[in-house]
Amino acid sequence: MTKGKGQRSVYRCTECGHVQNKWGGQCPGCGVWNTLVESIEDSAPARRHLGYAGEQQRSEPVPLAEVEGELLDRQEIGLSELDRVLGGGLVRGSTVLLGGDPGIGKSTLLLQTAAALGGQSKTLYITGEESLGQVSLRARRLHLACDNVLILAETALERILDTARRHLPEILVIDSIQTIYSEALQSAPGSVAQVRECAAHLVRYAKRLQCSVFLIGHVTKEGALAGPRVLEHMVDTVLYFEGDSNSRFRVVRSFKNRFGAVNELGVFAMTETGLREVRNPSAIFLSRYDEDLPGSVVMVMREGSRPILLEVQALVDDCRTGMPRRVAVGMEANRLAMLLAVLHRHGGMPVMDQDVFINLVGGLRLNETSGDLPVLMAIASSYRDRPVPRDWIIFGEVGLNGEVRPVTNGEERLREAQKQGFRHALVPAPNAPKNLPAGMEVTPVRTLRDALAAL
Structure with missing residues (x-):
């Protein structure tokens, strides 16, 4: 990797986030083998202020007993199986990470979700892997009404956040997090540092502006989400899209959900017009x-x-x-x-x-x-x-x-x-x-x- 002025090369564990200056076969932090990946970081990273609305420079602790609990503001997507997995609907300001094998139907599911939410909320779909024409062809093939869905082909985090702050969408879809990069880092898109940095800014944006964010994540050959393990800790919900390549049935399973039950299951069937819900999976x-x-x-x-x-x-x-x-x-x-x-x-x-x-x-x-x-x-x-x-x-x-x-x-x-x-x-x-x-x-x-x- 090419290092710029004031930058250094470090090796970060993709499982626990441990950092060291030299590569090793085994991470001393978690004991897992072959997880140390080289990344470029600033020697003295500057503090960056994002300038979100309502940002407080200073906060004081308060007694927990005096804090009033907030009622979750859920929004039903319209896909009952996905609503079930999310715990009854989409929570405003939450971040949902969806992972799955290549070609399993992640983009199709979130495009259907964006179309279903487009009639209720302003939706912005960011595609970093496909062109606008490719996404448009899929939407037409699936017979989706996407008149109220804004779409942008972009991979630079700063330009994505600038567009989001100008249009203020209520739903933001990122396809996928591994293709997004920040200009503040010199490492390549998909690296440990880039995925961690981009995800942190998107989660912060979701919390500050009460925008629900969907992130599509790649998986490794072992079936785990690619990138640093801290990615799953930062988001509110982690969903896995599973299915046999020889079967038309697909299963969405929640492995983490701060607003609902884990191990919840949603069943879909892949058809020529997209994913269809299976309301009686026992059959x-x-x-x-x-x-x-x-x-x-x-x-x-x-x-x-x-x-x-x-x-x-x-x-x-x-x-x-x-x-x-x-x-x-x-x-x-x-x-x-x-x-x-x-x-x-x-x-x-x-x-x-x-x-x-x-x-x-x-x-x-x-x-x-x-x-x-x-x-x-x-x-x-x-x-x-x-x-x-x-x-x-x-x-x-x-x-x-x-x-x-x-x-x-x-x-x-x-x-x-x-x-x-x-x-x-x-x-x-x-x-x-x-x-x-x-x-x-x-x-x-x-x-x-x-x-x-x-x-």
Whole structure:
């Protein structure tokens, strides 16, 4: 890198922000390998005053008990799945970071969001990766009404903020933060210093002028957001746009939300006219068969505040290589190994010398313990070649002693299953409700042996 007068070259960790003068393979601050990246910084950075309206040069502390709480001013976008992930709508003055793989549909989602908000609020769309003509062609292909959406092709932070202060938009979209650079720094766009500096100014602008800012972020090959880890700490909400390249379904998941619940899930379907909301996601994650099949069990998992029905498939086969394989798609391999040991010890099924394959249909990932019992029932069903009836629903946590433990929001899971047409449920005994949902029978179990006997 070329250093200017009064500048120095430093190495900054992209995970924890630790700074040192020499490169090293391992960051001494967080212990992560290969995260030190060279950047150019001023030896004595000058204090810069941005001159925002309402900026106070001096503030005094006040007792917390005397501070009045502010009611969140939420604005519904019009895309109910995105509103759900944001916690009920967009909060004025908040900064939302949206990350995802290339081509997953990040720009499409935010262009639809800008068009939906354009009729309610003044919206400014900054594109740093595409030309104005490319964005216009996408808007026409998606049949979006963008008459009230202002668009600017710019990558310089100072010119972007100057334009925003002249037009005072209520919604600002930056596509993407890795293409924006500040003229005060000599490093290249996308570097650690540039991303940190540009994001800090945009967050400050959002707070001072009560403008809601959307930032699109690139991801690394490992799936994490590119740039410094401090980027996720600065923003109010972090959303990940996920999906299988072979599937038309897309999932927006919140990993951080200062104004709502985390791990909230929104489901979209990619069509020729853009992203369409999936209001009943349980229907797309269930496979309806004409007959009962061994190794297939339906469970109820919880994503944020939403219960979702999901099919768990298991295949147990004779091992022919001398080394039994454990393949888990959608759940942790260590969790599967532990459950197999419990099934062998407390369920009496010698599957330790068998190949075991687990798959969660739809590409979702099991992040809670309610899937322990259905995974074990699917394995037992495949091992015994005896199918579980299609109208049964199962959930519950399994301990190392073979006990079946309760999970949270049991009644809500049962109500969701009843809406989808399920008539029987195998649940932990503490989760058995006093008032059963209409037309549903519940079988409470306390141990793994009880569950195997019930099926």
